[in-house]
Amino acid sequence: MPYVIIKITNENVTPEKKAELIKGATQLLVDVLGKNPNTTVVVIDEVDTDNWGISGETITVRRKNGQ
Secondary structure (H helix, E strand, C coil): CCCCEEEEEEECCCHHHHHHHHHHHHHHHHHHHCCHHHHEEEEEEEEEEHHHEEECCCCHHHHHCCC
């Protein structure tokens, strides 16, 4: 039973986009590894931009600086 965790920043991703991610990740495992979609679990973990950093800066700061 595959268990996929998708981590994204919490920046207003719509329920429709999340559904697309879940469907796409499931289909990828079916296509590449032949996994059963009925036993494939996909979890989307949304992380606050203050809790995610790149190059020593939080995503919040990077967004404010236009990066």
